[in-house]
Structures are given as C-alpha cells and as structure tokens.
Amino acid sequence: MSTVYAVDFPAAKALRRDCPNCGFSAWHMPANLTMHESAQFNACISHRRPLRRNEFLHHVGTALTSLYVLHSGFLMTRVMNDAGHEHITSFSMPGELVGLEAVSAGRHQCETAALEDSHVCGMTFADLEQLGRRIPELQRHFVRAMGAEIARDYGIMLMLGSLNAEQRVALFVLNLSKRFAARGYSEVHFRLPMTRYEIGNYLGLKLETVSRVFSHFNEAHLMVINGKDLEITDLVRLRRINAQ
Amino acid sequence: MSTVYAVDFPAAKALRRDCPNCGFSAWHMPANLTMHESAQFNACISHRRPLRRNEFLHHVGTALTSLYVLHSGFLMTRVMNDAGHEHITSFSMPGELVGLEAVSAGRHQCETAALEDSHVCGMTFADLEQLGRRIPELQRHFVRAMGAEIARDYGIMLMLGSLNAEQRVALFVLNLSKRFAARGYSEVHFRLPMTRYEIGNYLGLKLETVSRVFSHFNEAHLMVINGKDLEITDLVRLRRINAQ
DNA sequence: CGAGAGATTGACCCTCTTCAATTTTTGTGG
C-alpha cells in the first residue's frame, strides 16, 4: 500500500491545450472576467513550462520578463546579501505567484529554484500590465496579490523577530498543513519537500535545532515524523504552542 | 549653537494650498504625468493631515480607506499575532508610502503610530485605483512602490534570519543614514526618533542588547551616541561590520 | 522642578549554536 502524498500533484489532469488547472485560471473568477476578457487573458499565458528538480526559474540579477504561477511541484525563493548571507523567503505551492520581488527594480533580487520537478505558467510582465489596463478587475486582482505578499512578509518578520524555536517550527508545519488543505490534500499527512537545512534557513534556525524540535514533537506525540514524511497527530495541541 | 537634526523636517515650507512638498508630489515626475493628469491627481490628495506624537493613523482591523505618504515627521508600523506577540515592521520617513499591508484584505493588519508630531498626505484607495486606470504611468508607479516594499521586506527577513546583534544594529544605523542623506540631511549626524525598545523590537533583539551594542560601538569609536543623538564617526568601519 | 519613562550597566542563565560522530536516506551506475 503506497501512501499518496499531497505533493503528488495530479499534473496529468492539466495536460490539455487550454490548461484548465493552470495557476492563472484561478485568476478568472476573482477577477470577474467576461468570456472575451478571459480569452485575451488566456492568450497571454505561456502554459506549463517544466522545471527539473534543482533547476532555477531565475537567478539574482536576471531581468524581470515574466511572472509565474506555480502549476505543480514546489519552489523555493532565496535572497542574498553582499556578505554572502542567504535566506529563504518562501516555499511556493501550486497556485502561488512568483517573482514579485523583481517588480520594483525590474531585476530579480532573489533566485528561485524547483524543490522537485515542477511546472509553471508564465505571463510577461509587459502583457500583464497591458491587460491590467484594459481589464480593471484583473489589475485589482494583481494589486491584491501583491498586497497579500506584503501581509505575508509581515507575518514572517513577526515570526523571525519574536518566536522561539518550537513556535517557529510549529507555525511552519501548521502553515504547510493549511496550504495543503486548501488544495484538497490531507491537512495532517504530507511530505516535506525541503531539507532540514532549508527549513532552518527559512525559520532563522540551524538544521540541528529543527531536527531536535521535530524529535521533541515526535516524543510529545504531536506528530509522527520519519525523515520527510510528516503526520500531525494532535493538531489542537500543536496550534496551542503558538498561542503562548 | 543649536544642532539642527535631520528629523526637523522644514514643514513650514509646505503650508501652501497645493502642498508642493507633499509626499505624493514625488509621484508626478516618475509617473510622467501631463499637466492635466497632474491636476486630476492633485485633486484627489487630502493634504497635510496632522498627527500628534503617539497618535495612530490606523489600528489593526481598521478598514482600508486611504493610503498615506508621510509628509513630515516619523511613523512606526507594528504587526501583532493572536498570542499577543508584536513586531515593528517599519519606521517611515517623509516620502514613504504607508498602508500597503491592507491592500489585500481591505483591512489593516497592522497599526501605525506617529513617533513625533507628523503630517501625512492621503489618497483614498478607490481614487488611486480609478486614477491608475486612467493614467497608466501612475498605475505603474504604484505597482513599483508595492514591489519595492516586497524587496525591502526580503532584506529585513535576511537580517532577522542571519545577522548577529552587532550586524543588525549597524545595518539599522546605516539604513537610517542612507535615508536621511537621500532627504538632504546629514548622513552621519541625526537623532533617533524611536526608543531602544522599539529599535530592539524591530531588529529582533532586546532593548538591553541594543543599548550594549551602541555602547560597544561608542567605545570602538565607530560613533558617538548620547541617548537619541547619534553621530557616525567611522562610516567605513561601520559598513565593514556587515561585510562579514 | 519633580515624577515617570527611558537608558545604561552588571551578573547570571538559558536557548540555540557549534562541533563531532553516527545513522539513515537518496539517487546513480553497474
């Protein structure tokens, strides 16, 4: 009996020409597009560009051409400073928009790589701007997406600035759980696509600390962890860790 | 002989009806507005709303009505979680846009308060959307402003995730220095408008740690600090702290 | 001018890091 992990996104479903499960397709409804607008919008999307595991979508300094919505798989975005310090700022799941950090300078401040074989749907930033001009609801949706990223960033700053190691790891697991659930997967059983180093880097902790916290959560019967396989066994108590 | 601090923004100059030093006025040039567009734009700005020290511009949960550009003074934005942890996400200086974290939900996720008597210029988000529709270059400028906030946030995450106490404080001082310089003030001598607690909270440190680092920088002849008065005496060496 | 908020400094402590050894998993080539 093989376990079906949440990260095994059913990509096959989306192989059609019009890419109905395309990440951007989620933009049609909230943006309230008419049939005609939808057609225009669809025509600008480059569907299902494949990315191999460890392949980069863009590097630091790359000129911004397209914004991408992840269609399947898992991405990771990392920012760096001159001194060589690096920090992972996000793990992206299907439906999420990637590349916003480049909008201001027109050049990517970060690098984005695939944590597993993935597919992205892209739209050139120029097309998006032009479409937004013609379709106000689309523009609104895009601006709201940027606002959501800013709100998310503030939450991460709070986490990095005021939570202890256990609270950070609990928050991280609960956040993944919520996002898997929102995509129709189990909210208690999934596979972590990133390494302990990557989790630690994202959370501002060392990999050994992450490993120790996981072991502790295991012993405390909050979850069962075997490497990258994670099953939450006490969601209520896990949530309570962050309410302190 | 009285020291003129950078934060003593010459507000008197801007008392005219059309508010020429208005924060939004900086939007005219990059947005390349025509005379007519400029007039439309100006008509939507509510100029120079005063804010007393410690007065709030908005609280958490307040519906988003207007976005503001700080005209004079100093603001501070703070985010909170359910458990009561709080984190200062930004200190705003004249010309900077405030309120973007509310764009997604339509409701403020943060509270913003004045660190000293200040003035803001506001524009309702509805007006901004409508103007943006009519004036593409304005829309572009606004989207770029949101992108800049996202890029800034990523830098803060890196700081919170990977720098030690001295590097954080040095970065903080250098960042203020740069922003004062950009506004025509001294880049080496200015007044910190926030408390040690607020600096610490912003940097993910305790106030005692901030105080100790300042004392250490003092002894190391990197700067001369007396309470809130700060003079950088070795900019080169201060910059080098972050290059390690 | 005086009270309260803010800042400094010291001593001790704790959480997380560092260094190291070992085990487990992954992925590639025979």
Place this chain on the structure above:
DNA sequence: CCACAAAAATTGAAGAGGGTCAATCTCTCG
C-alpha cells in the same frame, strides 16, 4: 534491481550569544 557513494538527518556534548532580572542613572515633559 541492487550496491555503493554522497547527501541528509539524528543525536550528543560543550560553548557562546543574547536574554532575563535587577539596580542605578538620565532625560523628558507636564
């Protein structure tokens, strides 16, 4: 499909950086 090397994860012990608690000093502002 198995073998084996490399990468990843776990666990322990010791150490450091920053936190906590407390006392004192200084400044602000009403």
